[in-house]
Amino acid sequence: MHPALFSLFGVILASLISLTAIVVLFVSESFLRKVIFFLVSLSVGALFGDAFIHLIPESFENLATATLTPVLILSGILVFFALEKFLHWHHHHAEVGEEDVHIHPVGPMVIVADILHNFIDGVVIAASFYLSPMAGIATTIAVILHEIPHELGNVALLIHAGFEKKRAILINCLSALASILGALIVIFISTKAVFVINYLIPFAAGSFIYIAGSDLVPELHKDVGVKKGLIQLLGILLGILIMFGLLFLE
Secondary structure (H helix, E strand, C coil): CHHHCCCCCCCCHHHHHHHHHHHHHCCCCHHHHHHHHHHHHHHHHHHHHHHHHHHHHHHHHHHCCCCCCHHHHHHHHHHHHHHHHHHHHHHHHHHHCCCCCCCCHHHHHHHHHHHHHHHHHHHHHHHHHCCCCCCCCCHHHHHEEEHHHHHHHHHCCCCCHCCCCCHHHHHHHCCCCHHHHHHHHHHHCCCCHHHHHHHHHHHHHHHHHHHHHHHHHHCCCCCHHHHHHHHHHHHHHHHHHHHHHHHHHH
């Protein structure tokens, strides 16, 4: 199958994850906290695993100079740091019920940030499929595992910002369409400049490292206790093992 078709399938599948936010209508807040608690751990392992097991090794193979890959990885980390500072991204994955003193201004900011986030996800997924089918599959899985708690957290935050539940879910689903636009742009430029894809991959690895290390790990530290710590560690290891297991399918 052509990378373009793989890319569209992967990004549509990842976009459908936004529909998981519908569970906010039917489950209790306490149950939602428990689910997000484990999913955040799983997504940390998947994002780190995809970056270090798939994307970075592939980048060293495809880029001409060994120093270029680390520079692009660091660029991804720094750019995402700057974006987060500029947009005041709020990844409240594990704080579904928390009241925020800046609750109303946060609402529109969350929407803008989520559209940008989904757009970048689409770019990363498509670029990974052009690198190799297995890199694309690994990245799609990593994005999906990250998106579930991300989407649940976004909807919860929009509700706290004053949006009606159904409207918050609809906005969240519509913002997911930005990932398809990101994928289409990569598909278009791939025929014009294939080398661009090779530069996007280590940059994407840097963004995954930043998201996992800066946004998700601090959320995990908010839940204290030996039992919770062990569950988090098992979730992270499971995410890494999923990424590692995909190597045997190549």
